Amino acid sequence: MMGFAATEHQSQLVALCHGHSAHLLANEMPTLLLQDGFKFFFYANDHEPRHIHVSKADDYAKIELSSFRIASNFMKPKDLKTALRIIQQNNELFEEKWDDWFRQR
Numbered sequence: 001m002m003g004f005a006a007t008e009h010q011s012q013l014v015a016l017c018h019g020h021s022a023h024l025l026a027n028e029m030p031t032l033l034l035q036d037g038f039k040f041f042f043y044a045n046d047h048e049p050r051h052i053h054v055s056k057a058d059d060y061a062k063i064e065l066s067s068f069r070i071a072s073n074f075m076k077p078k079d080l081k082t083a084l085r086i087i088q089q090n091n092e093l094f095e096e097k098w099d100d101w102f103r104q105r
Contacts, residue, residue, distance in 0.1 A: 029053075032097050033090060038083055040090070042098060050098045054083045063087055065095050 033040040050065040062071040
């Protein structure tokens with residue numbers, strides 16, 4: 001597992017792709033997993049259906065957890081394939097974390 005530090009550009013890209021203003025703080029995006037240079041997270045005020053955001057460098061995608069449908073994609077094909085594999089392997093954990101987070105809100 002590798003560490004990950006989001007760049008200002010990346011935070012803005014992710015925020016804009018999701019329809020949020022670009023001044024998000026890191027604590028508004030609970031991180032679920034850092035693996036192989038990917039960051040898997042959701043927004044603290046996110047919405048249904050359950051989904052996960054994934055970023056790597058300046059690339060980004062949003063994947064629905066129940067169907068693995070790609071809701072948006074700005075990743076290289078190889079990285080998207082790897083991200084989907086990691087999401088499938090960790091889907092139960094991601095859904096559990098989503099439910100725990102939003103149950104408390």
